[in-house]
Amino acid sequence: GAVVSQHPSWVICKSGTSVKIECRSLDFQATTMFWYRQFPKQSLMLMATSNEGSKATYEQGVEKDKFLINHASLTLSTLTVTSAHPEDSSFYICRPAGGGAGNEQFFGPGTRLTVL
Amino acid sequence: AQKITQTQPGMFVQEKEAVTLDCTYDTSDPSYGLFWYKQPSSGEMIFLIYQGSYDQQNATEGRYSLNFQKARKSANLVISASQLGDSAMYFCAMREGYGAAGNKLTFGGGTRVLVKP
Numbered sequence: 001g002a003v004v005s006q007h008p009s010w011v012i013c014k015s016g017t018s019v020k021i022e023c024r025s026l027d028f029q030a031t032t033m034f035w036y037r038q039f040p041k042q043s044l045m046l047m048a049t050s051n052e053g054s055k056a057t058y059e060q061g062v063e064k065d066k067f068l069i070n071h072a073s074l075t076l077s078t079l080t081v082t083s084a085h086p087e088d089s090s091f092y093i094c095r096p097a098g099g100g101a102g103n104e105q106f107f108g109p110g111t112r113l114t115v116l
Numbered sequence: 117a118q119k120i121t122q123t124q125p126g127m128f129v130q131e132k133e134a135v136t137l138d139c140t141y142d143t144s145d146p147s148y149g150l151f152w153y154k155q156p157s158s159g160e161m162i163f164l165i166y167q168g169s170y171d172q173q174n175a176t177e178g179r180y181s182l183n184f185q186k187a188r189k190s191a192n193l194v195i196s197a198s199q200l201g202d203s204a205m206y207f208c209a210m211r212e213g214y215g216a217a218g219n220k221l222t223f224g225g226g227t228r229v230l231v232k233p
């Protein structure tokens with residue numbers, strides 16, 4: 001299957017700091033990237049959809065000024081959590097559109113963010 | 117209204133037995149796709165199986181099969197011969213339409229499966 005990486009895999013930061021999460025599609029080009037958030041024991045919730053070279057589209061209730069998404073190239077998208085607070089602690093997962101030979105949709109391995 | 121519903125929050129299954137995980141969906145789009153993913157404690161999302169709305173036959177992938185009942189809008193996952201490594205969270209997801217919009221996935225609440233030795 002397609003290879004998708006995320007960095008870092010986990011991060012602990014102090015409240016008020018900003019954290020950048022990178023998502024790379026290593027063996028295919030992704031014009032569209034989806035970012036999800038998953039709280040403990042809950043399902044994945046779509047945060048935003050980004051297209052290479054254009055502004056991201058955010059889901060209702062997601063603050064675009066808090067979760068900055070940049071999709072500058074076909075293989076790299078970044079999510080920056082600005083001025084993180086403990087309630088932002090979550091598991092963040094990216095999913096580049098495509099990449100599968102058939103109908104598979106592959107995800108990044110996820111980034112666990114803990115804000116103290 | 118919920119687009120994807122998984123009514124079983126958790127279930128036990130005996131090793132080597134089969135287990136069925138329920139998933140119902142709601143869409144008015146004639147073109148859609150249904151996915152099942154496995155999420156072990158590590159958090160990675162592992163693709164298991166896919167069923168397209170126009171597929172005539174139920175999808176199968178090794179020990180995984182999808183019981184697709186279109187009229188009932190259900191897409192249950194059957195895991196045969198359960199193994200201890202099958203213990204994980206399982207998510208049903210749906211894609212509506214084609215193209216860029218068709219790549220958006222909506223997830224159900226998940227079912228936690230624990231395989232007992």
